[in-house]
Structure formats: structure tokens, C-alpha cells
Amino acid sequence: MMSVIVRTIARLATPPILVFGLYVIMHGHVTVGGGFQGGAVFASATALVLVAFGSERVRRYITVSGLTLVSCAGAVLFALLGFGGMCKTFFYNFLVGSPLFGHIPEYGPAHEDIWTGGVIAPMNIGVALNVIASLSAIMLTMAVVSRKTGDGE
């Protein structure tokens, strides 16, 4: 647990970080960024909260077993979407032209349309779940262990 200044700043900064991470994830197939980058941004909020409030308090709200579940769900979603195009090839983009994320933009600079990209958008979400949960769980585990062994806060 850090001083009250750090905790107040962390309280103020965490929601915008989470929203920006979600924005980068959701618009991965339209603008720059994607699942990995947005997931890293999202997980950096976990690091901030861990440093500011200490691992004991964070452990009350998120557990490593729950994060394991989310991480596995993201990885399985990603792999299943890869297998979904198996009628053609592995990782074939089978959602192009369908109602779900199926719009095909015109060639050249296009208007922002969230329903494009086919299988890329749900894959971004799967990878993002994997990245968020894995990074958060690694940081949480290390924080808890360093507290137990007396290396750090």
C-alpha cells in the first residue's frame, strides 16, 4: 500500500486506462492496435492497481484461478476461430460476407465501420482475453510471492 497521493492518482488514472485498452481491442481491425496491444494497455492498469494498493487488497477482487479461466477461454476462442475456417484452410477468414463482421470496405481509405474484418475482430477479443488474464495473473502471482518471501511490498 502506497501513500495517499499515489492511491488517489491510481484511482483517477485506472478507468481511462481500462477504457483506452478496450477501445484499442475493439477497433483492432479498423485502426492501429489490436488484441496484443490493447491487452497490454489493459493489463498495465492491473500493474498500477497492484503497486498502488498492494497485492493483499487486489487478491480480494481478482484471483489467479479466475484469471486462469479467462486466459484459457481466450486461447480456446482464438484456436476455435482458427479451426472455424477448416472447410478451406486453417485460419481461413470464414466470416467475410456474413452478417457478423462481414462488411467488405471499398478499396482505399474507407470510413470507419466496426462490422468489417470478418474473423479478425473476434480473434482480437480472444487474444486480448488471453493477454489480459495472463499478464495480470503473472503480475499478481509475483506480487503475492514477493510479499510472502519478504522481497518487496
Next chain:
Amino acid sequence: MARKLFAAITLVVVAVMLFVVAVVMRPFGEPPSVMDDYIIQNTQEVTGANSAVAAVVFDWRGYDTLGEATVLFTAFTGVALLLRGLKDGSA
């Protein structure tokens, strides 16, 4: 002595390699661009995505991304396995 000899040989080989590459290298701004042009021309039609980078990462190079996700997952599994005993309070 053998180590110094080895270091000298390595230095010479690397220096020659870098020199040759620097001489043979294409002019700046003219990469071999057959594949780049294909991707730029066809990204929006084939994958429906406006972001060509996302299309390459998740569509054309999906295998690679699967490996990346696996690397991260393996790191998480390793940390969880190694530190599990400590976390349960045995330390």
C-alpha cells in the same frame, strides 16, 4: 589464446558480412515489394479489414499469432507452476 583467436575470427566474419550486406543492399525506399503490393491491394477485398496490419497478423499470418499467444500462455503456466508452492504459504 584459443578464445582470442576465436573472437578475432568471429569479428572478421561479422565485419565482412556487414560490409558485403552494406554494399549489396538495395537503395533506400525500394524494398522487394511483390508481396507488400499484393497485401496492400487485396487486404480490404479479401479480409474485409481496413487495418492491413491486423489483417496480416490475424489472417495471413494466423499461425504466427497462434504461436505468439501460445508463448504468452506458456509463460503464464510456467510462472503459475513455479510459484504455486510459495503462494500457498509454505515459504
